[in-house]
Amino acid sequence: MVQQLRISAKVLAELAMPDFCPRCFWVKRRVPDRLPYQSFPGIFSSIDSFSKKVVHGWFDKGGGAPVWFQSLGELAGYKPPPHHSKFNIVDHDNDIMLTGNPDGVFVRPDGSHLIVDYKTSRYTPYQERLFPLYEAQLNAYALIGEQCGLEPVTGLALIYTEPATSDDDAAGEGVHRDDGFAMGFVANVVLVELKTSIIGPLLIRVRDILDSDISPFGRRNCRNCRLLKDLLDVAG
Numbered sequence: 001m002v003q004q005l006r007i008s009a010k011v012l013a014e015l016a017m018p019d020f021c022p023r024c025f026w027v028k029r030r031v032p033d034r035l036p037y038q039s040f041p042g043i044f045s046s047i048d049s050f051s052k053k054v055v056h057g058w059f060d061k062g063g064g065a066p067v068w069f070q071s072l073g074e075l076a077g078y079k080p081p082p083h084h085s086k087f088n089i090v091d092h093d094n095d096i097m098l099t100g101n102p103d104g105v106f107v108r109p110d111g112s113h114l115i116v117d118y119k120t121s122r123y124t125p126y127q128e129r130l131f132p133l134y135e136a137q138l139n140a141y142a143l144i145g146e147q148c149g150l151e152p153v154t155g156l157a158l159i160y161t162e163p164a165t166s167d168d169d170a171a172g173e174g175v176h177r178d179d180g181f182a183m184g185f186v187a188n189v190v191l192v193e194l195k196t197s198i199i200g201p202l203l204i205r206v207r208d209i210l211d212s213d214i215s216p217f218g219r220r221n222c223r224n225c226r227l228l229k230d231l232l233d234v235a236g
């Protein structure tokens with residue numbers, strides 16, 4: 001009997017990247033614990049969480065959305081982002097449970113919803129390179145949201161929060177504090193097209209890759225695979 005797969009929107013979105021490697025994906029799902037060299041500084045998720053609280057505070061104080069949310073259109077309020085234990089759907093065609101953990105959910109005056117993801121980062125060409133990943137992640141949230149209490153979803157966006165680190169910023173008012181120092185952030189809003197139809201083919205492909213008992217071929221000419229082979233050759 002085929003086992004139901006459980007996959008997060010974030011992991012599924014990896015398949016949308018142009019340089020996605022099915023072999024790496026297959027290996028990552030099969031290692032019993034974690035891959036080596038995978039430590040990720042927790043500070044970024046702390047800042048994302050802080051950004052979320054700051055934005056919610058704007059609404060809670062009765063001031064509505066921050067000015068830098070302007071490109072998102074009029075927003076009437078927000079909803080606490082749902083936890084993945086309640087924000088999930090089962091794709092019965094492929095027997096996959098798709099879970100999500102959206103950073104922010106806002107309500108438009110017509111009752112429809114806007115889902116956002118915060119990214120603590122400068123919006124650089126590298127971030128643009130990651131756009132297919134983020135686009136698929138947000139569209140997976142939209143697909144889940146349509147069946148998990150956020151119907152209808154009418155908008156998606158990425159909110160980049162970029163540390164303000166110039167000399168002028170460092171000398172600015174409010175920076176120096178008795179308990180340390182404060183750093184400001186500049187926000188960039190990037191709208192993401194709502195097209196949940198991109199998720200179905202990713203679910204089919206993920207089922208196909210993970211059902212295989214043997215590892216799929218990796219990317220051609222991948223430098224990391226060559227380095228790994230060299231490493232194994234040296235280790236004997």
Ligand code: SF4
Pocket residue numbers: 021022023024218219220222223224225
């Ligand atoms: S080809 Fe590259 S990306 Fe794929 S498994 Fe090898 S190291 Fe990973």
